[in-house]
Amino acid sequence: MANTPQSKKRARQAERRYAVNKARRSRIRTFLRKVEEAIASGDQTAAAEALKSAQPELMRGVTKGVMHKNTVARKMSRLSSRVKALKA
Structure with a gap:
């Protein structure tokens, strides 16, 4: 548990960042799911x-540090x- 004022502040900041990053990841997953559903259709x-x-x-996820650049590229x-394969 955080004891010093600095560690308490860092814990609060980490909590806020976690919430923001979680929302970003969720948003990215939603967009990916829409693509997957369109491909499946x-x-x-x-x-x-x-x-x-x-x-x-996806690119915004990279710049915000939520996802790694190579992961998004892949x-x-x-x-x-x-x-592209759907066309054939």
């Missing part, structure tokens, strides 16, 4: 639109190749 245009809207959210690559 087989609608290529809807999937492409969902992917286009998810892209900035997810984007895999999703875009799956959307």
Whole structure:
């Protein structure tokens, strides 16, 4: 348990950051789920639109430090190749 005033403040800050980051991760997952559902439905245009809207959210997650750059790059690559495969 935090004892000093500084450690108490850091604990409060960590709690706030946790809440913000949790909300960001949840928002990103929602966008990814929309892409997954569009791919599952087989609608290529809807999937492409969902992917286009998810892209900035994923990148924002990187800049805010919620997700790693390579993780997002991997997810984007895999999703875009799956959307592209719907065309065939």
